[in-house]
Amino acid sequence: MDFKVPLQKATLLKRYKRFLADVVPENSDETITIHCANTGSMLNCFVPNGEIWYEPSQDPSRKTKGSWTLSTTPQGRTACINTHLANALVEEALNNGIITELAGFTRLKREVKYGTENSKIDFYLEYADGRIVYLEVKSVTLGFEDGNIAAFPDAVTTRGAKHLRELMNIQSDTTEAYILYCVNLSGIEGVRVASEIDAAYASAFDEAVREGVKPLVYGTTMDESGISITHRLPFVGASDNVG
Numbered sequence: 316m317d318f319k320v321p322l323q324k325a326t327l328l329k330r331y332k333r334f335l336a337d338v339v340p341e342n343s344d345e346t347i348t349i350h351c352a353n354t355g356s357m358l359n360c361f362v363p364n365g366e367i368w369y370e371p372s373q374d375p376s377r378k379t380k381g382s383w384t385l386s387t388t389p390q391g392r393t394a395c396i397n398t399h400l401a402n403a404l405v406e407e408a409l410n411n412g413i414i415t416e417l418a419g420f421t422r423l424k425r426e427v428k429y430g431t432e433n434s435k436i437d438f439y440l441e442y443a444d445g446r447i448v449y450l451e452v453k454s455v456t457l458g459f460e461d462g463n464i465a466a467f468p469d470a471v472t473t474r475g476a477k478h479l480r481e482l483m484n485i486q487s488d489t490t491e492a493y494i495l496y497c498v499n500l501s502g503i504e505g506v507r508v509a510s511e512i513d514a515a516y517a518s519a520f521d522e523a524v525r526e527g528v529k530p531l532v533y534g535t536t537m538d539e540s541g542i543s544i545t546h547r548l549p550f551v552g553a554s555d556n557v558g
Contacts, residue, residue, distance in 0.1 A: 316400070316407055322368035322384055322539040325349075327361055336383050338367060347380040353396045356470040360394045360456050361386040368539055385537065388500070394456045395499035395537055401454040402437055404497060404535065408544035409438070415547075416531060417448060417493065430481035449485050451478050451494045455532075457509065458500050464551055465500050466509035468516055476519040483526045494523075495531045498548060505551035506532045 325338035328346065333354045337346055349369045353360075361367065368385040384397050402425070408414050409423065422441040429436050429449065438450040457469040468475055482492035496506050510517035524530065532548040 316404060316543055317541040318370055318384065318539075320371060320373065323371050323381065324366060324368055324539070327363065327365055327367045327386065329363065330357070330361070335379070336367075338369065338383075348378075349381045349383050350379040351383045351396070352399050353383075355398070357396060358457055358469040359388055359390070359459065360396050362389050385539070388458055390458050390460055390502075392458055392503075393501040393537060394458075395454075395535065395542055396456060398454040398456075398499075400542065401452050401497045401499065404542065404544050405438065405450075405452050405495060405533075408533065409440075413544055414495070414531070414533065416529075417450065419443075420448070429485060431484065432477050432481055434478065434481045436481075445489055447490045449482060449490065449492045451482060451492075453494065453496050455496050455498045455503075455506055456500050458503065463502055463504040465498055465503045465506050466512070467496055467506065468509055468513050471513045472516055475513075476516050479516075479519040479523040479528065482528045483523050486527055492523075492528045493531055494528060495533060497544065498532060498534045499537070499542070501537065503534060503548065505549045507551050 324341040328337040330336045334351050336349050336351050339346055366387040369381040369383050371381040386394050386396055388394050412418050420440040421443050424439040426435045427439040436449045437452045440448040455465050455467045457466045486492050508517045508520050533544045534546045534548045535542055536545045
């Protein structure tokens with residue numbers, strides 16, 4: 316996936332009010348405010364006074380001067396902090412046959428209502444043999460100093476646990492449930508569940524896997540011109556049995 320325009324490098328001064336960040340573009344002394352689409356904790360996603368890359372706005376009437384897209388992490392990796400891109404990346408990968416486990420579908424729908432807890436599934440796939448797949452997508456950006464394993468979630472997520480329950484309950488003889496962790500972080504060799512951050516999510520994940528929900532992990536390749544899903548990764552650690 317190509318970005319709409321090449322990203323502009325900048326120095327991050329601060330992130331505030333969840334949605335905003337002040338930066339100084341490269342080769343400039345001017346401080347500008349850009350939009351931050353990631354409302355989560357962004358744990359280990361950026362360094363104060365570190366490098367970030369943003370998509371400059373082409374709209375002169377817009378209040379912010381662009382959208383924060385990539386950043387350098389404390390571990391020196393590159394993270395795509397725009398979580399809104401994950402579903403678009405997965406759709407592109409599905410249509411291009413990159414996600415081989417789900418290849419061959421005849422129909423793809425997004426944001427389909429389902430379940431008993433007022434949920435919407437990210438992707439609904441139909442196959443010629445009558446099989447149906449419900450696919451939930453999560454963006455992974457949490458890395459650590461002590462290795463090349465990323466983790467999800469980076470904060471307590473009751474919504475994430477709800478999605479796991481819904482996936483468990485939607486399964487039938489003809490309906491399968493998948494959850495795909497899209498790793499928007501460079502230099503990663505596997506993913507685990509961050510039980511030290513959200514024990515309830517970890518418990519829900521383990522139960523979902525026991526009940527037949529199938530986890531997938533895919534990594535991305537990114538630079539200032541674009542980002543794409545390119546390779547499969549394993550689950551490791553406490554959840555390496557699902558990998």
